[in-house]
Amino acid sequence: MAESTDPFLGAKGVASHSTDVRFVLETRGLTVRAGGRDLLRAVNLSIAPQQVFGIIGPSGAGKSTLLKCLNRLIELTPGLRVSGDVRFHQESIYAANMDVDSLRARIGILFQQPVVFPKSILQNVIFGTRHLGKVPRKEWPDVAERALREAALWDEVKDRLRESALLLSVGQQQRLCLARTLAVDPEVILMDEPTSALDPKSTEAIEELILQFKQRRTIVLVTHNLAQARRVTDHVACIAVHDGAGQLIDCAPGDELLGDAQGDEVTAYFESRKRSKPEP
Amino acid sequence: MTTVAPAARSLAGNLPRRRWSATRSLSYGFSALAAGFVVVLAVLFVWQSIPAWRHEGLGFLPGKKWFYPQEQFGALAMIYGTVIVSLIALLLAAPIGIGAAIFSAEFIPRRLQLAVKVLIELLAGIPSVVYGLLGILFLRDWIYRALTPFDPLSGDTLLTAGILLAVMILPTVMTLCDDALRGVPSAQRQAARGLGLTQTEVVLSVCLPQAARGMVAAVLLALGRALGEAIAVFLVVGRQDNQWPANPFSLRPLIESGQTLTSKLASSETNIAYGDPLHWAAIVGLGLVLLAMTVTVTLVGTQLMRPREGHA
Amino acid sequence: MRRFKHHVFRFATGACVVLACGVLVLIVLAIAMRGLPAISWQFFTEQIRLVGADGGIFYNLVGTFILIGTAFIVSAPIAVGLALVHGVYLRERRHRERLTLLLYLLNGVPSILFGLLGLIVFVKFFGLGKSWLSGGVLLGMLILPTVTIALIERIASLPGKYVEAAAGLGLTQSQIIWSVILPQSLSGLVTGSLLGLAHAAGETAPIMFTATIFAGATFPHAIKESPVLSLPYHIFILAQDSFDPAVGAKLWGTALTLLGLVLLLSLVALPLRLKIHEEAHHG
Numbered sequence: 001m002a003e004s005t006d007p008f009l010g011a012k013g014v015a016s017h018s019t020d021v022r023f024v025l026e027t028r029g030l031t032v033r034a035g036g037r038d039l040l041r042a043v044n045l046s047i048a049p050q051q052v053f054g055i056i057g058p059s060g061a062g063k064s065t066l067l068k069c070l071n072r073l074i075e076l077t078p079g080l081r082v083s084g085d086v087r088f089h090q091e092s093i094y095a096a097n098m099d100v101d102s103l104r105a106r107i108g109i110l111f112q113q114p115v116v117f118p119k120s121i122l123q124n125v126i127f128g129t130r131h132l133g134k135v136p137r138k139e140w141p142d143v144a145e146r147a148l149r150e151a152a153l154w155d156e157v158k159d160r161l162r163e164s165a166l167l168l169s170v171g172q173q174q175r176l177c178l179a180r181t182l183a184v185d186p187e188v189i190l191m192d193e194p195t196s197a198l199d200p201k202s203t204e205a206i207e208e209l210i211l212q213f214k215q216r217r218t219i220v221l222v223t224h225n226l227a228q229a230r231r232v233t234d235h236v237a238c239i240a241v242h243d244g245a246g247q248l249i250d251c252a253p254g255d256e257l258l259g260d261a262q263g264d265e266v267t268a269y270f271e272s273r274k275r276s277k278p279e280p
Numbered sequence: 281m282t283t284v285a286p287a288a289r290s291l292a293g294n295l296p297r298r299r300w301s302a303t304r305s306l307s308y309g310f311s312a313l314a315a316g317f318v319v320v321l322a323v324l325f326v327w328q329s330i331p332a333w334r335h336e337g338l339g340f341l342p343g344k345k346w347f348y349p350q351e352q353f354g355a356l357a358m359i360y361g362t363v364i365v366s367l368i369a370l371l372l373a374a375p376i377g378i379g380a381a382i383f384s385a386e387f388i389p390r391r392l393q394l395a396v397k398v399l400i401e402l403l404a405g406i407p408s409v410v411y412g413l414l415g416i417l418f419l420r421d422w423i424y425r426a427l428t429p430f431d432p433l434s435g436d437t438l439l440t441a442g443i444l445l446a447v448m449i450l451p452t453v454m455t456l457c458d459d460a461l462r463g464v465p466s467a468q469r470q471a472a473r474g475l476g477l478t479q480t481e482v483v484l485s486v487c488l489p490q491a492a493r494g495m496v497a498a499v500l501l502a503l504g505r506a507l508g509e510a511i512a513v514f515l516v517v518g519r520q521d522n523q524w525p526a527n528p529f530s531l532r533p534l535i536e537s538g539q540t541l542t543s544k545l546a547s548s549e550t551n552i553a554y555g556d557p558l559h560w561a562a563i564v565g566l567g568l569v570l571l572a573m574t575v576t577v578t579l580v581g582t583q584l585m586r587p588r589e590g591h592a
Numbered sequence: 593m594r595r596f597k598h599h600v601f602r603f604a605t606g607a608c609v610v611l612a613c614g615v616l617v618l619i620v621l622a623i624a625m626r627g628l629p630a631i632s633w634q635f636f637t638e639q640i641r642l643v644g645a646d647g648g649i650f651y652n653l654v655g656t657f658i659l660i661g662t663a664f665i666v667s668a669p670i671a672v673g674l675a676l677v678h679g680v681y682l683r684e685r686r687h688r689e690r691l692t693l694l695l696y697l698l699n700g701v702p703s704i705l706f707g708l709l710g711l712i713v714f715v716k717f718f719g720l721g722k723s724w725l726s727g728g729v730l731l732g733m734l735i736l737p738t739v740t741i742a743l744i745e746r747i748a749s750l751p752g753k754y755v756e757a758a759a760g761l762g763l764t765q766s767q768i769i770w771s772v773i774l775p776q777s778l779s780g781l782v783t784g785s786l787l788g789l790a791h792a793a794g795e796t797a798p799i800m801f802t803a804t805i806f807a808g809a810t811f812p813h814a815i816k817e818s819p820v821l822s823l824p825y826h827i828f829i830l831a832q833d834s835f836d837p838a839v840g841a842k843l844w845g846t847a848l849t850l851l852g853l854v855l856l857l858s859l860v861a862l863p864l865r866l867k868i869h870e871e872a873h874h875g
Contacts, residue, residue, distance in 0.1 A: 105476030310673025407794025508702025578700030
């Protein structure tokens with residue numbers, strides 16, 4: 001069993017896989033500073049392929065920040081300094097010869113609020129593919145159909161591909177964003193609380209899709225909903241504010257960590273953990 | 281000037297009303313002054329130019345000859361001059377202004393953006409007479425020397441005025457295009473980058489299509505400024521009447537002196553015309569034509585800048 | 593290939609910025625280099641002699657200050673009135689939009705037409721001859737949109753809580769306007785006026801027929817037939833006859849002074865505008 005010990009907190013991040021499994025994503029001492037304070041400090045994660053890796057924690061702990069570091073989207077936010085390393089297939093994503101744009105095509109991301117471009121549904125789906133240039137133009141409709149089917153949106157929109165995507169409901173828009181990401185065929189999909197803005201039915205739909213995706217892809221899911229984490233994740237990392245910065249305080253297979261959790265509320269969960277664990 | 285969104289939260293709704301208030305009367309009174317000014321402007325220009333319209337009929341506009349001692353008043357050559365000079369200015373200023381706005385809004389960090397904004401505003405503040413001075417003392421000679429293969433008569437040409445105008449309207453184009461680009465939500469840029477698009481691809485396929493409307497408005501408003509500029513154009517355009525070319529699409533007139541509506545209005549002829557009703561009416565008629573052109577352009581540009589109705 | 597296109601695009605647009613900023617720097621440098629030799633205390637305190645070849649620009653400065661001072665007095669109350677009508681009294685959105693449209697249209701009227709209008713109304717109709725007052729009024733109306741829009745935006749960005757608190761205390765609409773809205777929006781009036789006056793100081797066209805002459809005027813003594821000298825008109829006349837080398841340095845000195853005045857007015861407004869911008873976005 002591969003173990004990593006965090007000396008500050010005395011917690012153990014345990015990967016329950018055999019040592020020769022190659023992790024698809026790893027972070028080593030990932031720290032993000034803004035102004036004078038640390039948003040994230042010394043986060044070490046190892047994410048295995050073809051699983052759903054959950055990141056839970058109270059609001060403001062830095063989960064979204066952490067997620068955006070994984071595909072360097074964090075660089076779009078001015079004023080932040082990132083140190084430490086992130087490795088994708090054992091190669092640092094900060095290497096000098098790393099093409100960030102290609103990296104982001106391989107590590108896709110879905111946001112909390114669906115961001116749909118003011119174009120047609122079809123144009124939205126192939127938006128990423130067309131710029132990648134890997135797929136010839138005449139195959140775009142097929143790529144779009146495949147992606148929309150994978151996102152379970154095809155049946156609802158197949159007759160109105162040329163209509164504006166802004167006319168879709170929020171749940172449909174989120175699945176459209178998912179289809180758009182899938183069309184680029186990424187290995188990893190980062191999801192930042194993808195269902196928190198959606199109604200229960202759409203939430204259920206997305207969760208089902210996530211479970212289907214993990215057969216071929218790796219999902220990193222940030223969520224503040226414990227029940228969702230229980231339903232969907234295989235492995236969970238907890239990020240919480242400690243000593244003024246977001247830090248990894250636990251990392252274990254889902255049922256281990258969440259099995260005895262009371263209720264759905266993440267804050268309550270962390271409160272109860274704080275009470276049960278002695279202060280270091 | 282920046283765009284004004286109609287007050288989202290009109291304070292009127294929150295305030296208790298009274299039947300009559302001195303403040304309200306004063307406010308409406310002053311506002312009436314402003315409105316009155318605009319009305320008086322329009323009415324007077326129409327009214328005072330009537331003798332000219334009666335004299336030339338509608339031939340005033342397409343009339344090619346302007347020779348006031350013989351009471352010949354045709355505005356076409358000046359309309360032509362105005363249009364050519366403004367077009368040259370737009371052709372030069374629009375690409376550079378748009379390019380500069382794109383770089384400033386998309387490719388540089390926020391603190392540098394502020395510095396560029398301040399610098400460009402200062403450029404916008406330079407008085408037109410100073411531009412005219414620079415045009416006379418520098419640009420005129422450069423153009424003259426550059427045009428020697430074409431055997432020019434002097435450096436005062438339509439081209440000179442156009443180039444000078446281009447520098448003058450560049451800040452307008454840049455500032456308004458910058459505003460248009462900032463109107464595109466950054467969430468969309470983030471989403472596009474998240475898909476793996478390069479910054480340039482994001483600008484070209486996300487930002488520009490959405491900012492296009494505002495950019496067209498910017499260009500139109502800059503055009504309005506160019507149409508109406510008098511002093512700088514007056515000093516370098518050559519002030520040569522009746523330069524209507526045999527072939528309106530040839531480039532020859534660009535390197536010759538010309539006359540625009542504004543350069544004529546700013547000239548001593550306005551004072552000369554003061555005494556003679558017909559001549560005066562013709563001059564005011566030129567002013568009316570200029571007013572119509574600029575109001576139209578400003579109207580279209582302003583309407584384009586308003587947020588689209590029903591846009592999600 | 594995609595990266596290459598990105599670099600080319602970035603370079604091309606960057607070149608545009610360099611060009612735009614470079615032109616400005618060159619212009620300012622050209623004027624400064626040629627104008628500085630003429631600048632001296634005497635330059636500002638003496639009057640013109642020898643048709644601009646000697647002496648200073650004292651009365652030109654006086655004239656310009658009189659003109660922009662009058663412009664301020666004319667535009668400020670009207671701007672406040674318009675802004676209050678827009679922000680407080682008009683209840684329907686389309687009325688407000690029409691008012692804004694009117695302001696934009698006025699802003700688009702070429703300044704030479706203001707001069708022409710002044711010729712018709714003040715010189716002809718009222719028989720004032722050339723008068724500083726006509727110039728001031730025309731300039732005031734010219735800058736009215738700038739001042740008004742700055743004020744409108746300022747009022748629109750005021751937090752509603754102050755108005756609500758005052759209304760809760762039982763103040764009437766007028767009292768709220770005078771005790772809350774106007775004091776808090778003063779900064780908008782100041783910045784709008786500074787920007788407008790910077791523009792007005794440099795304008796030649798509205799005043800060349802109606803208010804200013806080249807030489808022979810000092811302080812105006814009445815309203816009728818009382819022109820003033822001015823900086824921009826001085827430059828305008830001399831520029832058309834700029835072959836006399838003795839005139840040259842003085843001409844550039846005048847241009848530098850005018851430029852300095854305009855830049856000073858704009859720069860003074862800058863920190864206030866930055867503060868307003870900050871408050872509007874993070875207040």
